[in-house]
Amino acid sequence: MSSSDSRILPRETSSWKKLSEGEITLKVGTGEMVSVKAMGDLKIGRLVKSGLLNQLEDNSLPPCDSCLEGKMTKRSFTGNGLRAKTPLELVHSDLCGPMNVKARGGYEYFISFIDGYSRYGHVYLIQTSLSFENFKEYKAEVENELGKTIKTLRSD
Numbered sequence: 553m554s555s556s557d558s559r560i561l562p563r564e565t566s567s568w569k570k571l572s573e574g575e576i577t578l579k580v581g582t583g584e585m586v587s588v589k590a591m592g593d594l595k596i597g598r599l600v601k602s603g604l605l606n607q608l609e610d611n612s613l614p615p616c617d618s619c620l621e622g623k624m625t626k627r628s629f630t631g632n633g634l635r636a637k638t639p640l641e642l643v644h645s646d647l648c649g650p651m652n653v654k655a656r657g658g659y660e661y662f663i664s665f666i667d668g669y670s671r672y673g674h675v676y677l678i679q680t681s682l683s684f685e686n687f688k689e690y691k692a693e694v695e696n697e698l699g700k701t702i703k704t705l706r707s708d
Contacts, residue, residue, distance in 0.1 A: 635668070640700045642668030645707040647683055665690045668706075 636642040649661030659677035
């Protein structure tokens with residue numbers, strides 16, 4: 553609707569309905585529904601009070617199963633979960649990327665390995681999301697250093 557098309561229509565041929573915060577639907581005289589995101593200084597409530605607009609009846613559809621499921625909340629996790637009692641009993645790993653800006657050498661990803669007991673971490677920069685070689689390198693390094701083996705690797 554351009555500025556030359558904007559005009560206030562008589563009450564009999566126009567009405568409005570607020571759909572959500574910041575979005576309003578206007579029914580213009582031709583029966584066409586127009587969605588308006590930003591009304592600027594136009595106050596719909598003031599137009600209704602002054603008699604220039606009628607409010608549309610609420611004929612909302614019932615929510616679908618997917619919408620209801622998406623709005624459901626889950627209970628909080630109970631318990632503290634598995635805590636490592638010795639080094640390398642639990643190692644957390646996460647792969648991050650691709651990054652918006654490449655690092656020197658063309659690295660777009662990084663992978664981290666964090667020991668659940670000591671919280672000591674290793675980070676490897678990698679060029680592709682293929683990270684198994686980095687895990688083998690990390691595994692060899694820490695197992696040789698500590699004389700223990702990794703028991704659990706937790707990754708998302």
